[in-house]
Amino acid sequence: MSTPPLYRDIAQNLKFEGLKCKSCGYVAYPEYHRICLKCGAIDQWEKVKLSRTGTVHTYIVSYYLPPEFETPLPLAIVDLDPPGGRIYAISTETKHEDMKVGLRVEVDFREIYHKDGLSVPSFKFKPLRE
Amino acid sequence: MRKEVAVIGAGMIHFGELFDKSVDNMIEEAYINCLNSVDKGIEPKEIEAAWLGSAYERSGASLAVPTGLFRIPISRNENGCATGSDAFRNACYAVKAGIYKVVLVCGVEKMRDTAGGLIAKAAAKSGIEMWRYRARTMPAFFGLRGTRHFHEFGSNREHLAMISVKNHHNGSLYPYAHYKFETTVDQVLNAPIVSWPLGLYDCCPITDGACCVLIAHADVAKKYTDTPVWWQGAGCGVDSWMRGLDENLIGFPATAIAAREAYKMAGITPKDIQVAEVHDCFTVTEMLDYEDLGFCKKGEGHKMIEEGVVNLDGSLPVNPSGGLIAKGHPIGASGVAQIAEIYEQLRGTAGKVQVPDVEIGLQHNIGLGRGATGSASVVNILRR
Numbered sequence: 321m322s323t324p325p326l327y328r329d330i331a332q333n334l335k336f337e338g339l340k341c342k343s344c345g346y347v348a349y350p351e352y353h354r355i356c357l358k359c360g361a362i363d364q365w366e367k368v369k370l371s372r373t374g375t376v377h378t379y380i381v382s383y384y385l386p387p388e389f390e391t392p393l394p395l396a397i398v399d400l401d402p403p404g405g406r407i408y409a410i411s412t413e414t415k416h417e418d419m420k421v422g423l424r425v426e427v428d429f430r431e432i433y434h435k436d437g438l439s440v441p442s443f444k445f446k447p448l449r450e
Numbered sequence: 451m452r453k454e455v456a457v458i459g460a461g462m463i464h465f466g467e468l469f470d471k472s473v474d475n476m477i478e479e480a481y482i483n484c485l486n487s488v489d490k491g492i493e494p495k496e497i498e499a500a501w502l503g504s505a506y507e508r509s510g511a512s513l514a515v516p517t518g519l520f521r522i523p524i525s526r527n528e529n530g531c532a533t534g535s536d537a538f539r540n541a542c543y544a545v546k547a548g549i550y551k552v553v554l555v556c557g558v559e560k561m562r563d564t565a566g567g568l569i570a571k572a573a574a575k576s577g578i579e580m581w582r583y584r585a586r587t588m589p590a591f592f593g594l595r596g597t598r599h600f601h602e603f604g605s606n607r608e609h610l611a612m613i614s615v616k617n618h619h620n621g622s623l624y625p626y627a628h629y630k631f632e633t634t635v636d637q638v639l640n641a642p643i644v645s646w647p648l649g650l651y652d653c654c655p656i657t658d659g660a661c662c663v664l665i666a667h668a669d670v671a672k673k674y675t676d677t678p679v680w681w682q683g684a685g686c687g688v689d690s691w692m693r694g695l696d697e698n699l700i701g702f703p704a705t706a707i708a709a710r711e712a713y714k715m716a717g718i719t720p721k722d723i724q725v726a727e728v729h730d731c732f733t734v735t736e737m738l739d740y741e742d743l744g745f746c747k748k749g750e751g752h753k754m755i756e757e758g759v760v761n762l763d764g765s766l767p768v769n770p771s772g773g774l775i776a777k778g779h780p781i782g783a784s785g786v787a788q789i790a791e792i793y794e795q796l797r798g799t800a801g802k803v804q805v806p807d808v809e810i811g812l813q814h815n816i817g818l819g820r821g822a823t824g825s826a827s828v829v830n831i832l833r834r
Binding site for chain 1: 584585586587589590593594595596597598601642643644645646647648690691692693694695696699
């Protein structure tokens with residue numbers, strides 16, 4: 321892993337900030353592009369602070385992963401609360417039997433392991449305790 | 451019907467864990483089998499161009515070494531797991547355009563030379579810039595569609611198991627299949643879970659393989675065979691779940707787009723399809739394919755297997771070769787092998803898995819895109 325991609329991605333990696341399309345409302349995160357993936361509008365973005373809570377749209381539970389990951393590990397596609405955004409996240413403190421479509425969750429961004437002296441982060445979610 | 455581009459030969463090899471065979475060994479065998487399959491014979495010097503489908507390793511030019519096809523144009527085509535069918539599609543366009551009269555399409559993939567297989571290397575923990583998809587795996591991305599389909603439409607793991615049982619049954623009869631054993635719904639449901647809702651027998655194996663087909667322009671096709679199979683049309687669609695559309699998590703819109711284009715070009719509807727080889731890297735993929743290819747309505751895919759429509763003796767047999775689940779999925783070879791199987795079916799030479807009296811067949815693959823699978827899809831339609 322070289323420095324330039326880390327430098328390019330620093331805003332995305334350290335701020336939970338998305339871009340919202342002024343034309344169609346699509347929220348881009350974690351990837352930013354000049355052209356909206358949903359409607360094709362060019363340079364029509366406004367910065368939005370993303371919500372840390374959301375709802376499980378769908379999920380799976382991984383039983384086989386590289387040793388850095390504890391299994392079984394639920395993984396989900398989470399729809400963030402307004403202003404929106406859809407992310408792919410791995411779970412923490414969540415058992416297979418806890419999982420269901422529609423589960424309310426809180427989402428965080430945490431280190432999952434070290435590689436080559438660098439911290440390797442990922443989205444993590446856990447059930448929301450309201 | 452469209453009579454512009456004909457398939458005139460097809461050469462398979464036995465798919466499997468071929469540790470004793472190199473990429474070149476596999477290509478040589480498939481290529482020579484393909485030459486020998488042409489009814490009235492063909493000389494290599496009659497081949498004017500070639501397309502190579504390989505997802506991971508080779509340039510087009512490298513195909514010249516094992517085939518001896520130097521000094522003709524050879525291009526490599528790559529489009530994720532749709533690589534082989536996309537190579538075939540592009541080769542057909544070139545023949546239809548009248549640029550070449552006889553073209554070779556070769557698909558190959560060496561999946562088992564790396565520890566854990568090529569996919570394990572590719573999927574789970576790529577560089578730091580890819581943290582966004584950490585712990586992603588192929589069964590994860592397909593399984594995510596399954597869970598949502600269960601939630602919205604009432605399908606379940608038993609439906610998926612029935613697809614596994616069907617494809618393993620077909621594979622047990624197909625001479626070139628990697629896996630040749632029968633299984634039961636109970637065995638599939640009780641197998642180790644890989645990525646819930648997918649268990650071991652819901653997943654295709656990691657397989658080495660190669661396949662070649664020869665196509666010819668209508669002007670010369672009869673020189674090679676009296677029973678050609680005519681390419682009727684193709685489609686290709688590209689999409690991504692990252693666009694935020696819900697339809698991307700209950701199916702593959704890319705497949706629907708590719709199918710629409712192919713049906714339109716062929717001048718037929720889904721009801722005209724009599725046999726199909728579709729992408730079943732996982733059982734859930736095949737269930738979604740039924741819907742996206744228009745064989746049934748969205749949300750009714752599980753009824754196709756429940757009612758036995760897609761069984762070998764059903765009204766629309768799907769994956770008579772055992773599909774990727776039993777035959778294996780050597781990426782670049784998979785699509786070309788599906789074409790080879792539909793070619794045999796339409797000529798009535800498919801042996802124990804022959805579907806009686808079929809005239810129109812469909813071939814379909816789904817491929818990986820950025821950060822997610824199911825992003826590229828290719829459909830080809832053939833007719834005798």
